Amino acid sequence: MMDDSKDIPLITIGITCYNAQDSIGRAIKSAFAQDWGNLEVLVVDDCSSDGSVDAVRELITGHGNARLVVHEVNAGPAGARQTILREAKGNFIAFFDDDDESLPERLKTQYQRIVSYEAESGVDLVACYASGRRLYPNGYEMFMAAIGSGGRGPIGSELADYQLFYGKKPGVFYGGGTPTCSLMARKEVFAAAGGFDPSLRRVEDVDFAIALGLKGGHFIGCPEVLFIQYASEGGDKSPEKNMEAEVALAEKYADYLRSVGRYEYARRWPLVRYYHFKGQHAEMIKVLGALFLKAPVKTARHFFTTGPRRLLHEFKMKREKRG
Known part of the structure; x- marks a missing residue:
């Protein structure tokens, strides 16, 4: 991990957890291994029925920059992410999934991409996504190129059109869409888009991106592989x-x-x-x-x-x- 410094902003790593006792360890360990000296790890357990809560408590013991929030009632992915947005102390928030592994350079790479783009473009509604690899049980690996990582990313309603009816604009690189597990943005960006809609039990990540797009948001990405996703069905x-x-x-x-x-x-x-x-x-x-x-x-x-x-x-x- 890079040296702690008051000169770098606090980044909150938000991890939602639901019945993930067997996989939450790799997500949390990869959070602690980040090459960033000023971070907090915030885990929200969404009323798990397995041993997830005990597993998380054991994993974060001794880490003063880690917290666990436990939901008494299951709120779904959007509800859990809303808790992260409400509880986060960081200037930036990066989301990790409970069964993914993020590479040590993920936070630093996404942070640098955001501030560089802000300086060049002069805009403040910027969402940055990481590229990754998805691994399947049969050994098949799929590369997931981040939106905006292979060319200009969508701006404003270009994103809404793509997500709602596959309205693609020539010259725009849409990549692998807008999965929250690869997302990092300033806290104010999440607020501007209205956060995540708890009424949606699925596609809440798409909904957030559409809302941000209709507010004029810019979508950018990092071409480097920064996380590994382990495919599962449920x-x-x-x-x-x-x-x-x-x-x-x-x-x-x-x-x-x-x-x-x-x-x-x-x-x-x-x-x-x-x-x-x-x-x-x-x-x-x-x-x-x-x-x-x-x-x-x-x-x-x-x-x-x-x-x-x-x-x-x-x-x-x-x-x-x-x-």
Whole structure:
């Protein structure tokens, strides 16, 4: 770790924890190993039913810069992140997931990227994302390029359009989207966007980014691999819950979507994904057909850009582990 210094800002590492007794250790250890001399580690346990709380307490014992907050009622990822925003003492907040491992240089790299971009652009609503690698049980590894790390990142409504209806602007690098597990920003940036919406049990990370985009936010990224994600599946990742959350997101931004003529498209596209994941291909084709009749170019571009890539990704995920 770099030498402690009053000349560098305090950064809060926020870690949400839910039934992660077997993985929370690598997240917390990677937080303590950061090459940054002025940080606090804030863990919020979201009413775990396993041994997570005891595991966290043991891990942070002896670290004066670490705190644990325990929810008595499960609030979901957004609710837990809201607690982090409320309790954080840092000028900057970086989010780590409870089953990820961040490399020691992550905070320093993202901090330098933010302040450099602020100085060059003169803007103050900046969200910075890290690139990472996702590891699957069969040995498959996927590189996740951070948004804005391979070219200009989206600005303002460019981000909202991309997240809500895959409205991509030429010359803009959208990378792997806006996962909160790779996000760092000034505390004021989170406040400006309204934080995280506790009513959303999924896609709260997308919602935050859309809200920030509609406030004029800039989205930047670091090309370096700064975290490792270990892929897992759970009930909260079911096709049903994903679809419900994505439709709820379209409803939340219905006024904006209507203003750009994309409300019906944004509301119905989640059904395409849902029927694909459920294996109900006839129903998927029906929805695609209806979308194609109303927006033929948009639908075709969206489907043929994302479809083959998705199928290849699924093949690699399901492939048997080699030797």
